[in-house]
Amino acid sequence: MWTRRQVLAQIGLAAAAVHTLDPHELCCVMPADAQTAGKDLFELKKVGDGVYAAIAAPRYKVNCNAAVIMTNDGVVVVDSHSKPSAARALYNEIQSMTKQPIRKIINTHFHWDHWQGNEVYANANPGVEVVASERTKENLTRPDAGVGGVPYIEKQLAAVPGEIAKLKADIQKETDPAKKANLESNLQQAEEFQKELQNMKPALPTRTVATTTTLREGGREIQLHVLGRAHTNGDLFIFLPKEKIVATGDALIDWMPFMADGYPAEWPETLTTLDKLGFEHIIPGHGEVRPKTHLAFFRGYFVDLIAAVQKASAEGATLDEMKTKVGDQLAAKYESGFSKYPLGRYRDRVGTNVEAVYLKVVKKA
Numbered sequence: 404m405w406t407r408r409q410v411l412a413q414i415g416l417a418a419a420a421v422h423t424l425d426p427h428e429l430c431c432v433m434p435a436d437a438q439t440a441g442k443d444l445f446e447l448k449k450v451g452d453g454v455y456a457a458i459a460a461p462r463y464k465v466n467c468n469a470a471v472i473m474t475n476d477g478v479v480v481v482d483s484h485s486k487p488s489a490a491r492a493l494y495n496e497i498q499s500m501t502k503q504p505i506r507k508i509i510n511t512h513f514h515w516d517h518w519q520g521n522e523v524y525a526n527a528n529p530g531v532e533v534v535a536s537e538r539t540k541e542n543l544t545r546p547d548a549g550v551g552g553v554p555y556i557e558k559q560l561a562a563v564p565g566e567i568a569k570l571k572a573d574i575q576k577e578t579d580p581a582k583k584a585n586l587e588s589n590l591q592q593a594e595e596f597q598k599e600l601q602n603m604k605p606a607l608p609t610r611t612v613a614t615t616t617t618l619r620e621g622g623r624e625i626q627l628h629v630l631g632r633a634h635t636n637g638d639l640f641i642f643l644p645k646e647k648i649v650a651t652g653d654a655l656i657d658w659m660p661f662m663a664d665g666y667p668a669e670w671p672e673t674l675t676t677l678d679k680l681g682f683e684h685i686i687p688g689h690g691e692v693r694p695k696t697h698l699a700f701f702r703g704y705f706v707d708l709i710a711a712v713q714k715a716s717a718e719g720a721t722l723d724e725m726k727t728k729v730g731d732q733l734a735a736k737y738e739s740g741f742s743k744y745p746l747g748r749y750r751d752r753v754g755t756n757v758e759a760v761y762l763k764v765v766k767k768a
């Protein structure tokens with residue numbers, strides 16, 4: 404296995420060539436107040452026979468959900484969280500349920516919070532295959548792919564000392580004991596995250612899929628679908644036809660969508676294609692397991708947002724005016740449904756979503 408620096412050297416990226424991040428690029432920093440243990444990281448929920456969703460708990464550094472698919476001769480895991488310690492906690496939980504090896508890790512896309520734990524499964528299971536779309540494999544080593552991949556580890560490393568310094572300063576200033584304790588927990592998590600980043604040995608895809616591929620895995624049919632661009636240019640959907648379950652990564656989540664590396668103009672169409680698969684349950688990249696009806700709600704947000712930004716722009720509104728106006732306009736329909744968790748809430752993201760749609764859809768037209 405390569406070290407992080409060997410991978411960087413191999414792809415010709417100088418570690419020095421990193422830049423300071425825009426704070427919202429770190430899409431999911433939030434306060435959390437508990438010590439790290441399995442329960443603090445995720446909750447395992449049964450979705451179908453032998454199929455589980457590991458629903459991530461809020462942490463200072465966000466983790467994605469994972470899907471755990473048991474088969475007759477091994478386990479398939481979809482996505483691996485933002486750090487090895489989180490993947491290890493889930494791996495231990497899986498090991499308490501079965502002694503079968505992990506056969507495959509499937510990464511839905513290249514974002515940091517979905518693949519940085521891959522190495523745990525690869526180290527413990529020498530035969531493991533890491534599966535992703537062709538575009539995701541490219542993105543994982545491309546210097547400017549966005550908020551994920553091997554080069555992004557360097558960007559996180561460059562950003563963490565500033566975060567730590569700010570947390571320390573905030574702790575000094577804080578007088579409320581509960582808030583202070585929360586900041587101290589965040590500081591500890593930030594310092595642990597920094598160590599994990601420094602020691603990361605990326606386990607990259609060993610197998611790619613270009614289009615629909617069917618795996619017959621220990622008696623279970625697992626379909627992998629590349630359906631078009633949405634959250635990234637390489638989103639992979641994992642569909643279990645018998646169990647009627649789909650794992651969607653961040654192309655369909657129970658938070659507000661994150662569009663920085665996304666394709667809002669094409670996203671609704673990709674979801675329409677997804678809608679044709681015969682599933683009943685969605686294991687989203689973030690938030691709780693949802694029924695299929697959630698797809699229409701999530702897709703509707705894109706359609707309404709694009710129409711509202713187009714209209715406001717045609718009427719001559721400035722970007723700042725659009726953010727407020729469109730945010731207020733769509734609130735009745737979307738605010739409560741998109742504000743169920745401490746993260747990814749409607750008001751946190753509607754402004755950046757308006758901006759993304761303005762830049763990527765309206766201005767481009």
Ligand SMILES: [Zn+2]
Nearest residue numbers: 467516653688
């Ligand atoms: Zn994510």
Ligand SMILES: [Zn+2]
Nearest residue numbers: 512514634653
């Ligand atoms: Zn993502």
